[in-house]
Amino acid sequence: MTTVADHIAQRIRETGARHAFGIPGGEVLTVMDALARAGIAFHLVKHETAGGFMADAVAQLTRTPGVLVGTIGPGVTNLVTAVAHAYLDRTPMIVLTAAFDAGTTATYTHQVFDQGALLAPITKSSVTLGERGAGALVDRAIALATSGVPGPVHLNVPVGVAGAIMEAPPGDLPRRAPAALAAGPELDMLVSWLTSAERPLILAGLGILHHGAHAELAALARRAGAAVITTYKAKGVVAEDDPLVIGGAGLSPVADRALFKALHAADLILCLGYDPVEMRDSWIQPWDARTDSAEIGWAPNEHGVHRAKLEFVADLRPALGGLASAIPDRAGSTWLDGLPGSVRGEIDAALRPPDAASWGPHAVVATCRSVFPRETLATVDTGSHRILLSQVWRCYEPYGLLQSTGLATMGYGLPAAIGAKLARPDRPVVCFTGDGGLEMTIGELATLRDLGLPLTIVCFADRSLALIELKQRRMGLGNLGVDFPATDLVAVARAYGGHGVRVTDRTALASACRTALASDRFTLIEAVVDKAEYAGQM
Numbered sequence: 426m427t428t429v430a431d432h433i434a435q436r437i438r439e440t441g442a443r444h445a446f447g448i449p450g451g452e453v454l455t456v457m458d459a460l461a462r463a464g465i466a467f468h469l470v471k472h473e474t475a476g477g478f479m480a481d482a483v484a485q486l487t488r489t490p491g492v493l494v495g496t497i498g499p500g501v502t503n504l505v506t507a508v509a510h511a512y513l514d515r516t517p518m519i520v521l522t523a524a525f526d527a528g529t530t531a532t533y534t535h536q537v538f539d540q541g542a543l544l545a546p547i548t549k550s551s552v553t554l555g556e557r558g559a560g561a562l563v564d565r566a567i568a569l570a571t572s573g574v575p576g577p578v579h580l581n582v583p584v585g586v587a588g589a590i591m592e593a594p595p596g597d598l599p600r601r602a603p604a605a606l607a608a609g610p611e612l613d614m615l616v617s618w619l620t621s622a623e624r625p626l627i628l629a630g631l632g633i634l635h636h637g638a639h640a641e642l643a644a645l646a647r648r649a650g651a652a653v654i655t656t657y658k659a660k661g662v663v664a665e666d667d668p669l670v671i672g673g674a675g676l677s678p679v680a681d682r683a684l685f686k687a688l689h690a691a692d693l694i695l696c697l698g699y700d701p702v703e704m705r706d707s708w709i710q711p712w713d714a715r716t717d718s719a720e721i722g723w724a725p726n727e728h729g730v731h732r733a734k735l736e737f738v739a740d741l742r743p744a745l746g747g748l749a750s751a752i753p754d755r756a757g758s759t760w761l762d763g764l765p766g767s768v769r770g771e772i773d774a775a776l777r778p779p780d781a782a783s784w785g786p787h788a789v790v791a792t793c794r795s796v797f798p799r800e801t802l803a804t805v806d807t808g809s810h811r812i813l814l815s816q817v818w819r820c821y822e823p824y825g826l827l828q829s830t831g832l833a834t835m836g837y838g839l840p841a842a843i844g845a846k847l848a849r850p851d852r853p854v855v856c857f858t859g860d861g862g863l864e865m866t867i868g869e870l871a872t873l874r875d876l877g878l879p880l881t882i883v884c885f886a887d888r889s890l891a892l893i894e895l896k897q898r899r900m901g902l903g904n905l906g907v908d909f910p911a912t913d914l915v916a917v918a919r920a921y922g923g924h925g926v927r928v929t930d931r932t933a934l935a936s937a938c939r940t941a942l943a944s945d946r947f948t949l950i951e952a953v954v955d956k957a958e959y960a961g962q963m
Contacts, residue, residue: 429559430456430587433580434463436567437519439598441489444468444847445521446476447504450496452523455587457494465492468847468876471868473500475840477507478829481516482804482844485824488637490517490570493577497523498536501543506834511577512547513702513831514658515631517570518577520544524553526585544579551579556589568598574700574724575635606721606744611735615719618693619752622717624760625651626691628674631658632698632723632741639663639823641745642697648749650759651695654684656703658830661820671765672772675703675830676812683771688712690764694733696720698741701730703830721745776816778958784930785958786810786885790817792931793855793883796938801853802845804828806838806862809892809959810885814857836865839882843869846878853942854880860951861890864912870921873947881941882949884914886927891956918949927951 427435433456437445445460445467447453457467470476473495480491491511495504501522511518522540530537545551550566566578606612619625633642639662646653646669653663657675665672674684688694694712699720701708710731712718719735720726721744726736737744778787790813797803803818804827805811811828820826827845829837842856863884873880894907918925923946928934934952941948 427591428455428459428587429554429556429563429582429589429591430459431463432560432591433521433563433582434459434465436563436598437490437492438463438465440567440571441487442492442519444480444483445492445494446470446479447494448473448476448496448500450500450523452525452584453494453496453500453521453582455584456521456523456582460492460494467494468872470840470872472866473503474507474836475866475869475872477504477510477518478837478840479844479847480518481507481511481514482827482841483848484516484518485634485827486802486845486848490519490567493518493520495520495522497525497540498538501540505543505547506832506836508544508577508579509547510829510832510834510837514829515575515635515700515702515831516577517575519567519570520548520577520579522579522581523587524581524583526583541579541581547577548579549576551581553581554583554586556586557592559586559589560591564598568600604739606737606739606747611737615735616748616751618717618719619649619748620755622649622693622759624691624764625649625693625695626687627651627653627695627697628699629653629659629662629697630656630699630703632700633659633662634698634823636698636723636741638698638741638745641742641749643667645745645749647756648754649752650755650757652687652691652760652765654687656699656830657815657826657828658703659698659823660815661822661825664821665819666821668766671769673815674708675815676705677776677816678707679775680772680816681707683768683775685711687765687768692717694718696722696731696733697745698723701728704730772816776813784954786813786954787817787958788931789883789885789934789952789954790814790857792934793857793938794818796935797855797942798853801855802827802849804838804841804845804854804856806856806858807833807835808859808862808885808890809895809956810857810859812892813959835862838862839866839869842880842882843873843876843878846880847876856880856882858882858884859891860884860886860888860912860914861909863914867917870918870923870947870949874922878947879945880947881938882947884949884951886911886914886951886953887956889956891959894956895960914949914951918947923947923949925949925951927953929953
């Protein structure tokens with residue numbers, strides 16, 4: 426006989442997921458036990474939000490849904506930020522929460538509130554299971570997490586329902602056939618544009634990642650002779666040492682000023698898997714409406730942030746492969762003025778400090794990129810350092826850099842690095858974070874210790890919420906609520922069982938990174954920098 430909890434666990438296993446994250450509570454133990462018996466490892470974290478970020482990283486790197494578990498009451502409220510991140514960053518996630526049985530809530534109020542109503546606005550579906558129809562609701566929700574625009578789904582599992590015997594289990598999980606690129610006059614027009622454009626430009630976004638279409642994108646870009654701008658999330662869908670790639674876009678006004686030169690010079694713009702949820706408001710309809718433009722997305726464009734003359738909804742992998750085969754090889758016959766390369770050079774020069782040998786945030790990123798192997802997986806927290814790093818850190822594969830872009834929440838970097846190392850234990854993993862963001866999730870150093878994961882944390886220690894302080898100054902406001910005393914992060918790292926080292930120059934940083942790569946424990950590198958350098962990227 427199969428219980429509802431067993432069915433949930435089995436269906437999650439069928440998606441390929443093998444990791445779940447959360448904090449136990451008495452009301453969720455039946456679900457946790459079922460997950461363990463199904464071969465899904467449960468990882469105890471120090472806060473549910475951090476557990477959600479770990480689940481997010483695992484989901485991205487394994488292309489399976491993340492699994493997040495919360496008990497009743499505060500267990501649910503603590504995971505809200507992580508669920509909102511998954512919703513806006515388009516990460517498939519299965520959120521399992523305990524709930525009191527309906528009969529109990531009729532006369533009981535302790536820790537009772539409408540958990541489904543809390544999570545409904547930030548999930549694709551939020552359902553409370555009953556003993557009847559539970560199997561169909563579970564199957565529908567799990568399929569929904571990965572279909573269309575991916576995102577989180579919420580299963581609220583009452584205590585009594587979790588252990589109830591299922592009705593006859595349904596068959597296989599529902600599958601939706603991928604949408605093909607529709608043949609017709611619009612597709613013929615797109616092929617014609619690609620055949621004749623002199624300056625084609627691709628805007629690539631996270632849809633390319635979710636559809637596994639990076640190889641097809643690279644092949645199409647080369648065949649069409651198209652320059653490529655990616656969102657931050659899509660960095661690496663074409664290796665960033667490829668001459669076609671101009672760079673990432675999303676947050677830096679300095680980079681945008683150069684990127685818009687290419688965007689405005691293009692005579693054909695292709696939005697491929699491009700989701701503007703990552704972009705700041707300067708990317709609202711950023712090209713001239715008269716320019717030939719086409720979008721191939723994973724869902725209809727209902728946001729209105731941009732409009733293209735031609736709009737298609739299709740599975741990006743076969744769509745881009747078919748499009749490449751329909752056009753002649755135009756490599757070397759487009760962008761004859763070399764503008765994409767000059768734009769890339771302009772961005773690099775604008776972000777580099779006047780004294781190239783100076784020590785500061787740029788030197789930290791450049792030094793780390795020169796030491797860490799090409800195959801390194803990086804995560805980055807939100808803050809000034811993320812804007813800089815997203816432009817300077819080169820990615821050579823999809824998911825080479827993980828960050829919160831749609832929600833842009835602080836506290837993401839360290840938990841995501843833990844998830845990345847669990848998902849890819851054979852790969853070097855480095856987390857970049859500010860001291861403010863690190864102190865939000867510093868308890869997860871204990872999770873890192875408990876799991877015995879050797880990864881590197883590079884902390885930009887400037888004793889300030891530097892991005893907010895910069896905005897205060899530009900608004901003519903006084904310094905308020907952004908600066909804080911320095912914490913001895915080296916001592917903290919050692920207290921949590923890791924290595925700790927403080928650096929103030931390139932040579933010491935390079936040495937610390939090499940030592941960290943050879944270590945069997947985590948290493949926290951406190952890179953003491955001056956926040957003043959960040960003003961140059963804004």
